[in-house]
Amino acid sequence: MRDARGEVRWFDMQAVTRDPDDEDSVSVWTLVDITEKHQIQTALAAERLRLTALLRRFPGGVLMEDAAGVITTANPSLCALLGLPDHADNLIGQHHDALCERLGPERSAWLHQPGLTRGEKRRTIEVTQSDGKTLEIDWLPIERGGEQLGRVWLLHDISEQKERERALASLALTDALTNLPNRRSFMASLEAALEDYRQHPEREGALLMLDMDHFKKVNDTYGHATGDLVLQHLARIVRLGLRQHDTAGRIGGEEFAVLLRDISETDAASLANRLRQTLADSPVVTGDASIRVTMSIGLAMLDRQDANRILARADEALYEAKSSGRNRVCCHRESAITSP
Numbered sequence: 001m002r003d004a005r006g007e008v009r010w011f012d013m014q015a016v017t018r019d020p021d022d023e024d025s026v027s028v029w030t031l032v033d034i035t036e037k038h039q040i041q042t043a044l045a046a047e048r049l050r051l052t053a054l055l056r057r058f059p060g061g062v063l064m065e066d067a068a069g070v071i072t073t074a075n076p077s078l079c080a081l082l083g084l085p086d087h088a089d090n091l092i093g094q095h096h097d098a099l100c101e102r103l104g105p106e107r108s109a110w111l112h113q114p115g116l117t118r119g120e121k122r123r124t125i126e127v128t129q130s131d132g133k134t135l136e137i138d139w140l141p142i143e144r145g146g147e148q149l150g151r152v153w154l155l156h157d158i159s160e161q162k163e164r165e166r167a168l169a170s171l172a173l174t175d176a177l178t179n180l181p182n183r184r185s186f187m188a189s190l191e192a193a194l195e196d197y198r199q200h201p202e203r204e205g206a207l208l209m210l211d212m213d214h215f216k217k218v219n220d221t222y223g224h225a226t227g228d229l230v231l232q233h234l235a236r237i238v239r240l241g242l243r244q245h246d247t248a249g250r251i252g253g254e255e256f257a258v259l260l261r262d263i264s265e266t267d268a269a270s271l272a273n274r275l276r277q278t279l280a281d282s283p284v285v286t287g288d289a290s291i292r293v294t295m296s297i298g299l300a301m302l303d304r305q306d307a308n309r310i311l312a313r314a315d316e317a318l319y320e321a322k323s324s325g326r327n328r329v330c331c332h333r334e335s336a337i338t339s340p
């Protein structure tokens with residue numbers, strides 16, 4: 001109805017017959033002005049429409065449940081992220097437990113979170129699914145005046161971010177020129193191996209220090225870029241010449257180190273000599289140049305000493321190999337340095 005000013009007003013109209021048994025009985029009409037209630041309901045319906053449109057296009061998954069665990073909101077991204085073939089609306093009205101059953105125990109573990117601790121307003125967890133996808137899940141309780149009204153789950157696919165982080169971490173540990181582990185990464189492997197040897201002293205291992213001979217001359221004659229190719233050539237020879245459980249690293253400009261696990265000194269010296277000989281026998285061919293290079297190697301067996309001390313012993317053996325003519329392997333022993 002319109003009021004005197006022409007504005008639309010909404011009324012709730014009800015008629016009550018005074019005497020229901022008398023056909024001619026008069027009816028009493030009551031009119032209650034519900035304009036405000038109608039306006040609120042219209043505004044709420046519009047708000048809900050806007051929210052639904054937003055959730056439908058929202059790239060993250062959204063799941064809301066009431067205090068009893070009944071799902072009140074779910075969007076299409078949630079179904080896509082969880083690999084559910086359902087239309088999101090079909091989840092609404094289902095109980096939390098039914099969803100857990102559909103996902104299976106492994107994929108629904110995040111839905112069984114213990115309650116938030118005092119002062120915890122939000123909890124973020126990371127879940128890696130069997131297909132390799134990593135999801136970040138935020139859990140937010142819905143409260144009013146201390147009363148729990150339900151909870152919201154927000155899901156984001158962070159697989160690409162995780163992949164970028166992994167790639168960055170790997171870059172930080174890899175030498176860009178040779179793709180071998182860099183000094184930091186190699187030292188970490190050496191420390192871990194030494195820890196292992198401390199616990200199993202019956203096992204043997206060796207450390208090799210490799211250094212190109214007269215490398216400055218290569219740079220001076222052919223240029224730094226060609227010098228880089230020679231370093232890559234050496235890295236390839238080392239990589240191909242090692243056993244699966246050995247580790248090589250570039251620990252300085254033209255210095256490389258190799259960690260040989262479970263090996264006697266005799267076998268370590270033979271392996272070192274094979275690497276040395278392979279380099280000496282395979283010139284680097286670039287343009288019309290064929291560059292022959294050699295390397296010297298120092299060998300020290302792993303013992304109870306720390307990584308730097310063992311590195312220093314291998315270095316002493318390397319110095320000996322250099323000063324006694326280069327292109328050779330020298331082994332460090334506590335009393336002497338010898339050629340194998």
Ligand SMILES: Nc1nc2c(ncn2[C@@H]2O[C@H](COP(=O)(O)OP(=O)(O)OP(=O)(O)O)[C@@H](O)[C@H]2O)c(=O)[nH]1
Nearest residue numbers: 211212213214215216217219224225227228253254
């Ligand atoms: N191309 C290239 N050269 C490098 C790199 N890092 C270090 N070098 C060079 O390696 C050379 C090392 O020279 P020296 O320490 O004098 O040793 P050397 O000439 O190999 O002589 P000996 O070790 O005594 O046989 C220097 O010329 C450095 O510039 C690198 O990444 N690329």
